[in-house]
Amino acid sequence: MPKNITRVTSKLRKTAALLRDESLRAYVPVTARMNRHTLRNMLDTHRMVYVKPNVGTFGNGVIRVEKRGEGKDAYWFQSGAKARSFRSFAAMFAALSQAKARRPYLVQKGIHLLKHNGRRFDLRVMVQHNLQQRWETTGIIGRLAHPKKIVTNYHNGGTPMKAETLLGSHMPAARRTRMMSRLKQLGLSTARQMSRSFPGVKEIGLDVALDHTLHPWILEVNTNPDPYIFRVLKDKSMFRKVIRYAKAYGRIRK
Ligand SMILES: Nc1ncnc2c1ncn2[C@@H]1O[C@H](COP(=O)(O)OP(=O)(O)O)[C@@H](O)[C@H]1O
Ligand SMILES: [Mg+2]
Incomplete structure (x- = not known):
C-alpha cells in the first residue's frame, strides 16, 4: 500500500468525522x-x-x-x-x-433497503482525487444482496448492477437523473469532510442505502474501496476512469 495514502479502519471514527459537518448529519443513521x-x-x-x-x-x-x-x-x-x-x-x-x-x-x-426482484440493494459511490488533485465522483454502482443474506457486499454473495437499472424501478426517469446528481454531490461533500479529519485520504467509497421515501443514508465510508467492482459493468467508461485516477495517485501500479 503506498505510503502517501491514508486509510481509516474504525467505522466509529469515520462516523464521528462525518457528524462534525452539520449538513451531513441528515444522511448518517444513528x-x-x-x-x-x-x-x-x-x-x-x-x-x-x-x-x-x-x-x-x-x-x-x-x-x-x-x-x-x-x-x-x-x-x-x-x-x-x-x-x-x-x-x-x-x-x-x-x-x-x-x-x-x-x-x-x-x-x-437499520435502514429498510429498497428491493429489486425481491433482493435488497444499496449503492456504492466512488469518489477520488482527480488529476488536478480535486475530489471527483467517478462512479456509482448498485449492489444487489444475495436473496438469503442481509448484506449487499460483492464478496458476500452480492451482485453488482448498473445503478440506473435499480433506481429505474422505483422512480421516473427525471427523478432518477436528479437522484444520480444528488448522490454525486453527497459523495463530494463526504469526501471533503473526510479530508478535514483525515488529510491523506485520496479515495473513498460510500455505501449508500435508499429507504422507501428515497432518502439516502450513508451506511459506511470505505477508505480502501475496491476499484474492480466497476469492471463488471458492460460500459467500461467508469471503470477506466477509476483505474486511471487510482494509478495517478499510486494506489495501483502503472
Ligand atoms: N444500518 C444499516 N441498515 C441496513 N443495511 C445495512 C446497515 N448497515 C450495513 N448494512 C448492510 O450491510 C452491508 C455491510 O455493512 P458495512 O457497514 O458496509 O460493512 P463492511 O465494511 O463489512 O462492508 C452494507 O453494504 C449493507 O448492505
Ligand atoms: Mg461496506
Whole structure:
C-alpha cells in the first residue's frame, strides 16, 4: 500500500468525522458503540438495527437484529444466512454475544433497503482525487444482496448492477437523473469532510442505502474501496476512469 495514502479502519471514527459537518448529519443513521444498553435502547426506538464489527470488511460479521413483538420470536437476529428467534432481550443478547467476536462493535439504526426482484440493494459511490488533485465522483454502482443474506457486499454473495437499472424501478426517469446528481454531490461533500479529519485520504467509497421515501443514508465510508467492482459493468467508461485516477495517485501500479 503506498505510503502517501491514508486509510481509516474504525467505522466509529469515520462516523464521528462525518457528524462534525452539520449538513451531513441528515444522511448518517444513528450510530453508537454496541453494548447491552445501546442495543436495547436502539431496538426500542428503531425496531431494526445493524450490529457490525467496528473494524471489518466484505460484510463479514454483520448482524441484523429486530424487535418484533411478543412470543417466541419477540427478538430475532440474522448473520450470514442463518436466522434465530428469541423470547426475550436477555436470551437474544446472550446468543448474540456468543455469535460475535470479542472485539468492539457498533450498533446502527437499520435502514429498510429498497428491493429489486425481491433482493435488497444499496449503492456504492466512488469518489477520488482527480488529476488536478480535486475530489471527483467517478462512479456509482448498485449492489444487489444475495436473496438469503442481509448484506449487499460483492464478496458476500452480492451482485453488482448498473445503478440506473435499480433506481429505474422505483422512480421516473427525471427523478432518477436528479437522484444520480444528488448522490454525486453527497459523495463530494463526504469526501471533503473526510479530508478535514483525515488529510491523506485520496479515495473513498460510500455505501449508500435508499429507504422507501428515497432518502439516502450513508451506511459506511470505505477508505480502501475496491476499484474492480466497476469492471463488471458492460460500459467500461467508469471503470477506466477509476483505474486511471487510482494509478495517478499510486494506489495501483502503472
Ligand atoms: N444500518 C444499516 N441498515 C441496513 N443495511 C445495512 C446497515 N448497515 C450495513 N448494512 C448492510 O450491510 C452491508 C455491510 O455493512 P458495512 O457497514 O458496509 O460493512 P463492511 O465494511 O463489512 O462492508 C452494507 O453494504 C449493507 O448492505
Ligand atoms: Mg461496506
